[in-house]
Amino acid sequence: MKQVGRLGRQFGVLWSASAVSTLGDGIVAAAAPLLVTSLTRDPVLVGLAVFVQQAPWLLLAPVSGVLVDRVDRRRLTVAMNAARAALTAVLAGAVFAGAASLPLIYTVGLLLGSCAALGDNASSALVPAVVPSEQLPHANSRIFAAYSVLNKLCGPPLGAALFGVAAGLPMAVDAASFAGAAALLSMLRLLPRDEPAPPAAVPRLPMRRQLTEGARWLWGQPAVRTLTLALCLMNVTLIAGFSVMVLYAREHLGLSAFGYGVLMASGAVGGLVGAVLAPRLQARFSSSVLLRVGLVLETLTHVGLALAGSAWVAGLVLAAFGVHGAVWMGVDRTLVQRAVPSELFGRVMSVFMALAVGGSALGALIGGPLARAFGLTGPFWFSAVVMAALTLFAWRPFSRSIDDHEPAGAVPERAAVAN
Numbered sequence: 300m301k302q303v304g305r306l307g308r309q310f311g312v313l314w315s316a317s318a319v320s321t322l323g324d325g326i327v328a329a330a331a332p333l334l335v336t337s338l339t340r341d342p343v344l345v346g347l348a349v350f351v352q353q354a355p356w357l358l359l360a361p362v363s364g365v366l367v368d369r370v371d372r373r374r375l376t377v378a379m380n381a382a383r384a385a386l387t388a389v390l391a392g393a394v395f396a397g398a399a400s401l402p403l404i405y406t407v408g409l410l411l412g413s414c415a416a417l418g419d420n421a422s423s424a425l426v427p428a429v430v431p432s433e434q435l436p437h438a439n440s441r442i443f444a445a446y447s448v449l450n451k452l453c454g455p456p457l458g459a460a461l462f463g464v465a466a467g468l469p470m471a472v473d474a475a476s477f478a479g480a481a482a483l484l485s486m487l488r489l490l491p492r493d494e495p496a497p498p499a500a501v502p503r504l505p506m507r508r509q510l511t512e513g514a515r516w517l518w519g520q521p522a523v524r525t526l527t528l529a530l531c532l533m534n535v536t537l538i539a540g541f542s543v544m545v546l547y548a549r550e551h552l553g554l555s556a557f558g559y560g561v562l563m564a565s566g567a568v569g570g571l572v573g574a575v576l577a578p579r580l581q582a583r584f585s586s587s588v589l590l591r592v593g594l595v596l597e598t599l600t601h602v603g604l605a606l607a608g609s610a611w612v613a614g615l616v617l618a619a620f621g622v623h624g625a626v627w628m629g630v631d632r633t634l635v636q637r638a639v640p641s642e643l644f645g646r647v648m649s650v651f652m653a654l655a656v657g658g659s660a661l662g663a664l665i666g667g668p669l670a671r672a673f674g675l676t677g678p679f680w681f682s683a684v685v686m687a688a689l690t691l692f693a694w695r696p697f698s699r700s701i702d703d704h705e706p707a708g709a710v711p712e713r714a715a716v717a718n
Contacts, residue, residue, distance in 0.1 A: 306438055309429040309488055316483035317422075318445045320380065323476025325454015327387075329560040330462040330469030331404075332545035334394065337466070338401055342675070346542040346667030351405045352412035353538075353660030356653050359416040372421040372428070377484045379418025384477035386410050387470050394467030419652065424644045425487070427636045436578040439632045443577070443625050447570030451563070451621065459560030513646025516639075521696075523638055526590070526631055527651050529693050531658035533597060536682035536689075538662030540604060543670045543678060551675045552610045565614035566621035573625025580626055581633065587698045589630050594693060596623040598686035605679035 335348045366375065390407045393399050430438040461468040517523055540547070548559040580589060596619065603616035639647045669678045 306430055306434055306441070310426075310438060312483055312487050313425055313429055314441060314445065316380075316480040316487075317442055318449055319483065320476050320480035321446050322449040322454055323473035325450035326458035326461065326469045326476075327454075327473045328450065329455035329458035329563055330466075333459065333462050333556050333559070334399065334466060335401070335404060336545055336549070338399070338404075340546065341667075342543045342546055342670040343667035344401065345546060346663050346670075348401075348404055348408060349538065349542040349663035349666075350660055351408040352415070353656050353663055355409060355412040355416045356656035357660060359413055362649075366417065372424050373484060373487050375421040376418050376425065377481045379414045379421070380477045380481035380484065383411055383414045383418075384474045384481065386414070387477060388474035391467045391470035391474055394470060395465070399466075416652075416656075423648055423652075426632075427641070427644075429487070432637055435633050435636050436581050436629060439629050439636075440574050440578050440625075443628055444571060444574035447567045447574055447621065447625065451567030451570055453564070453567075455560040455563035456557065457560075459557045463556060513643060513648075513650045516643055517647050517650050520638060523635060523647075523651070525693065525696050526634060527654050529590075529594075529689065529697075530631065531654040532685065532689050534655055534658030535662040535665075536601065536685050537597070538659040539666040539669060539682050540601065540662075540678040542663040542666035543675060546670065547604075547675045548610075548613075552607070552613060554610055558610065562610055562614055562617070566617040566624070569618035569621025569623075570625045571621075573622040574629075576622070577626045577629030581629060586630050586634060589626055590697050591690075591694060593623050593627045593630075594686070594690040594697075596620070598683060598690055601679045601683035601686060605676045605683060 331348070332345065335345050339345065386407055390399070390403070393403055426438055426442070427435060458469045461472065517527060544563070545559055548554045548562050549556075552558075552562070554562060600616055600620040600623070603619075604613060607613040607616060635648070635651060665681075666678045669681055673680070
């Protein structure tokens with residue numbers, strides 16, 4: 300097989316599909332909040348638009364885990380991308396026709412979140428299905444680098460600019476990106492060990508037992524359990540502030556629509572640096588060191604945004620957050636991908652993602668009321684206090700559970716550093 304870099308042709312297909320869809324999502328990441336704020340300036344209603352996309356994870360994630368472990372993961376990912384293309388095209392058509400409304404935006408957001416709850420779980424299993432374990436840090440780094448460039452750096456300014464041309468144009472581009480990703484993923488071929496077994500060869504346990512297997516396995520693994528609970532609370536604090544970021548940028552910092560897009564892109568600069576550094580840092584330092592430093596940096600991010608009085612300061616804070624986010628993602632994805640058995644991957648990841656995205660949903664739900672009650676910096680002060688408490692609480696458990704329970708298959712040089 301011809302190699303793409305050192306990761307193989309099939310990773311190249313997977314990376315291309317991810318890159319196409321992530322650019323479309325980056326475009327809509329700026330355009331969708333602008334569309335909502337063109338209809339309302341109420342921070343609660345703005346935050347609700349974020350919440351409805353996260354809420355389906357709370358209901359569908361456990362079922363999606365069983366589904367991912369029962370069906371062809373590649374086909375499920377293709378189907379969910381195709382469904383998201385159709386839903387986004389409906390929203391684009393409504394905006395072009397002047398028929399967009401908050402109920403329609405909430406409904407489409409809820410359905411898109413449902414597709415994500417089913418499809419993203421399957422998609423996360425495709426990286427270890429096309430890349431050997433020792434290559435996972437490099438594969439995850441490349442995916443995150445594309446995410447930083449396309450979703451965070453290029454997407455938001457482009458989305459804001461397209462929104463200025465025609466409000467429905469960013470949604471139309473996103474629909475095309477989902478369709479392109481589905482077409483690319485339909486060509487993906489998995490490693491032989493990850494091809495789905497024939498139905499007759501797979502024992503079908505009762506649904507209730509399958510639903511609980513993933514949770515029992517996760518709770519029995521200190522490293523994954525600690526990481527999951529911390530990530531859940533971190534997402535509560537992160538999205539509490541970011542759910543009203545469009546209002547923070549436009550009313551607190553005084554930015555235009557395009558300026559908001561540029562501000563959102565500033566984190567991508569740091570994300571690129573972090574994506575380059577992540578594999579090297581993972582080889583040089585133990586996971587517990589990187590995660591504990593990440594807790595401190597995330598706490599300081601919220602303090603910095605609460606204190607920022609200009610777009611330049613806020614942009615620098617978001618750039619630093621981008622470095623931290625890339626390194627944190629590289630560490631947590633590699634830990635989980637290496638630790639979870641292939642036959643349980645869907646069910647374990649469904650629990651992991653339900654708690655992680657459930658935290659995002661809760662953050663989106665409380666961000667608006669906090670902003671209404673305490674001003675647009677209120678959510679960031681709340682998040683700073685909660686993150687400081689989490690940092691104190693998780694400091695020792697991170698060291699104990701992450702280093703003493705390093706997942707099987709960890710690269711020798713990182714294990715040596717941890718010792």
